[in-house]
Amino acid sequence: MARTAQTSRVTAPAPALAAQLARYAGLKDRLAGAGLPWLRDLREAAAQALAANGLPTPRTEAWRFTNLRPLHDLSFAEPVALVGSEAERAALALLPALGRWRAVLVDGRFRADLSELDGLPEGLAVQPLASALHAGAAGLDGLLGTLARPDQEPMAALNTALMEDGVIVRVAPGVKVAERLEVVSIASAPAERAIAFHPRLLVTLGADASLILVDTALGAGAAAYLNNPVAEVDLAPGASLDHVRVQDEGPAALHLATVYARVAERARYESFTLSLGARLARNEVHVTLAGADGDCSVHGAYLAHGQRHIDNTSIIRHAAPACRSRQVYKGVLKDQSHGVFQGKIEVDQIAQKTDGYQMNQAILLSPEAEVNSKPQLEIYADDVKCSHGATVGELDEAQLFYLRSRGVPAEEARAILVQAFFGDALEQVPDEGLREALSALIAGWWEREGGAG
């Protein structure tokens, strides 16, 4: 009897997975671009991969430290049809302008009324994904879905099966965009039901093009929802992208983001992710250094309190010689919060003269806070320089006492030391205005959540 029960548990899809697959089955003929054979195939293959692999569980090696139970426990509904709501406008109004242009998604759908895309310079194209698909998706076949790996990553499979909208950003060869572009994703977070959305961001830079992209995700309400974005970033030879991401989702949100970047020779991908929000967040980044002399850094800072969980996972593959990669994550964890860092550097046999470095530093402000660090090196070339490290500790008692002995109250002394701790991570952000904005967000978090107790 027991054996039968066990067998049936393995073969029947878990309720959450079954619900997602049922959504796909019900929606697949109505999703944007449903009439495009290549896109149907892409979605179908993703749905099959998801059905075969299931949603991640703690038994999945890549998800060992991050339990997606809230995803399994919640039942999600479609976002409702679009009516402008005051909550989104209010959330948007609170957001400092971090770019000259702004594309806004609400619940994963592009909103022209909230976006500001006038006066884009020649060579920079910003387009909503759904309207591009409705219009026949010229040029998207062979671009959309070429980097994401639904067969490997279940959340990317879910996104691929159900993606309806998102933003396409293209920079023409040789065009260096002088001002910043923002993509803002807002969750309306309706209280009556948990919604799920799966936006797709597609960024392609032509040879020697450059762009600073600020990619923000936030929640306008306190209710639970799932934001499951996937970004595909393709950089041609000599291109340069600064990808600054801010995750400030609502307090009950699940934010499960996956970024895939391919970096051609002499190209440069620099990402910095500041994670402040969400009940459970995973920031998973896959970078392939595909051409010689490429550069990537995947940096981040995270702050968590209460029962929150923040997972930063990055996999850097050196598939060409003489490339450099850097991963530096810094986190502050309070109360019973939980941080995860998984950093992997893979060096192919061909990738001689690789220079790789990764570091995770965390400060635990309470004895119940926890961090898991899992650095991994997988090296098949013989002439490489790779190093990694991790430190976990409390705020330094001697430093705190030094500040307090000069009259600085304990709370302020802690705030100063936390700002200083993040300071050298922020140094990695190349743009001074953005550095200041990120620093202000960290200071704001500390004012709201950092106090004792």
Place this chain on the structure above:
Amino acid sequence: MLEIKGLKAKVEGKEILHGIDLAVPAGEVHAIMGPNGSGKSTLGYVLAGREGYEVTDGQALFKGRDILALEPEERAAAGLFLAFQYPVELPGVTNATFLKSALNAVRKARGEGELDAMQFLKRVRGIMKSLGMAEDMLKRGVNVGFSGGEKKRNEILQMAVLEPRLAVLDETDSGLDIDAMRIVADGVNALRGPGRAMLVITHYQRLLDYIVPDRVHVLMGGRIVRSGGPELARELEQKGYGSLPAAA
């Protein structure tokens, strides 16, 4: 100004100070001398309120009020300053941020208005100049990459900016060459005055050639074993601590 009565303190469960009695009147500079391990630095940390330094008995009255129950920042606001033997490095915190946060916190606690960036700079610049400190030191991380002499000067800068009523200088001469010591001593002497008292903790007599104390106390084995005038320091220099009876 400062009156210590029967002060006993433990560190990691072990009693280090076995009952200190000491009075430093306003306007005076007292020196505490003693060999290594006699409890000199412990006395400084106990007065400043460092965690892990447990007072088991006695009082430390500062301007008539027992400060031993106060938080370190409250002691600083009341006018106590400890110049550290080993100044702490604060990577990522600039000297300017550090000094300004300290000064404004202390001013606020004292009911004085906070200084803006311009007022602050004006005040700090003059002091830095007199201490022979380059202005770019304000932009550097606190004590990060500083030489021993720079760190000690930085302590004196903080003291001059915060204008304490009672300054405890813990081995401020250690690691200094003669030129640096003269600059540090000048900085200290500039702050001597009728409204201020100082306690200069040192192992060697040489600092006391530059900062001439009104009284000298010898701390050995966690007790004051002898007190006298400035001549006591010279006597110790000649005869060594071995000439004194070890504390029982």
